[in-house]
Amino acid sequence: MHTASHDYTANPGPLGLFGFAMTTILLNIHNAGFFPVNSMIIGMGIFFGGGAQFIAGVMEWKKGNDFGSIAFMAYGAFWLTLVVTWLAPLAGVEKTDGNAMGCYLTMWGLFTVVNFIQTLKGPMVGKLLFGSLSILFFLLAASNFAASKTILAVAGWVGIVCGSIAFYEASAIMINKRYGKTVLPL
Structure with a gap:
């Protein structure tokens, strides 16, 4: 006999999206040239x-969402590895140079393109988010390879837009659920 069960667990999407959005916006305000990397970032x-x-x-993962689990765990790991890259020199580890950082960011760009391709079968907001994130990673890689503050500033503005899209998506998911209707379209 098969018994149906209902999943009463909360939607983790907004948490992950807000974590991505707010951190991305703040780092890219730095990339756009407004303040240095600091303890807040x-x-x-x-x-x-x-x-x-x-x-x-x-x-x-617990909900069986392959895309959500891989994306959130991977980009969560991205932020942790990025911070370690910044802090490791304080422990005597050699600082990452522009070429190595460019390679690191290129790999994240390629990973993001794989995620972007998956969003082509979903809502527009996902396409905008992962499309802009792909562009962001490749611009950041280019700025490191070329040691270009101009490319970094352009990347900063793309990152602010990208983070804002994620912030909108998280907000829409929460607000639409609370009101039981589409208040903010996805």
């Missing part, structure tokens, strides 16, 4: 961009 990278996204990914 490092804290956000560890706990909200890294930790909260990773937790959201585990929760998505």
